[in-house]
């Protein structure tokens with residue numbers, strides 16, 4: 319019997335909220351979750367603020383012993399040294415980050431990140447003791463050509479190169495179709511399941527059951543409290559990577575409590 323995967327709801331704030339606003343949002347989020355008696359065993363809750371907010375979030379989470387975790391939106395491929403503007407995995411680990419998002423479609427698109435770059439970043443994060451959230455996803459033309467499965471499986475294969483089965487069992491992959499990000503165009507639960515299942519199957523084929531049954535595969539793209547429950551009914555979807563809706567405490571708390579939301 320495969321180990322049960324704890325659902326994961328991660329809020330990617332992107333380039334929004336300064337460190338003062340970050341503290342307000344985290345406090346509101348935690349208060350809302352505790353008011354609604356959120357069960358953290360039913361969904362792990364993670365916020366992913368900009369780098370400049372991380373120290374304030376760390377102080378709040380540690381000081382108040384909050385049950386949420388936090389992560390960073392990116393990490394350098396380099397370990398340290400003369401790389402102006404870069405942030406190393408060691409710096410993020412020191413700030414208490416549990417997760418690092420790597421290969422988000424916005425970084426692949428605006429910063430020309432390849433699978434090889436994403437792979438190096440994922441290795442840096444893991445080596446520093448953090449869990450990479452490795453993002454993949456197809457653009458509209460790929461989807462219209464019906465090539466989404468092949469495209470995403472190839473991205474996963476390249477981005478996870480060199481990891482052992484045991485390591486992959488602890489990783490997170492996020493499937494985010496680019497055409498559904500920030501557009502209000504949510505993939506149907508069946509669309510999400512199709513690609514998430516194919517990603518898991520390809521990991522099973524290359525690394526075996528331990529990796530495939532352990533790795534958590536998230537869906538991302540216009541997730542809201544109103545549509546999360548339907549997405550989470552799918553057997554290969556283990557959580558969501560949420561953009562816009564994670565900037566509102568009530569809305570993101572509703573997403574984290576997907577198990578209490580109606581399936582529309």
Ligand SMILES: O=C(CO)COP(=O)(O)O
Nearest residue numbers: 330499500539540561562
């Ligand atoms: O890119 C995303 C999360 O990383 C998804 O963003 P939206 O939820 O705003 O569509």
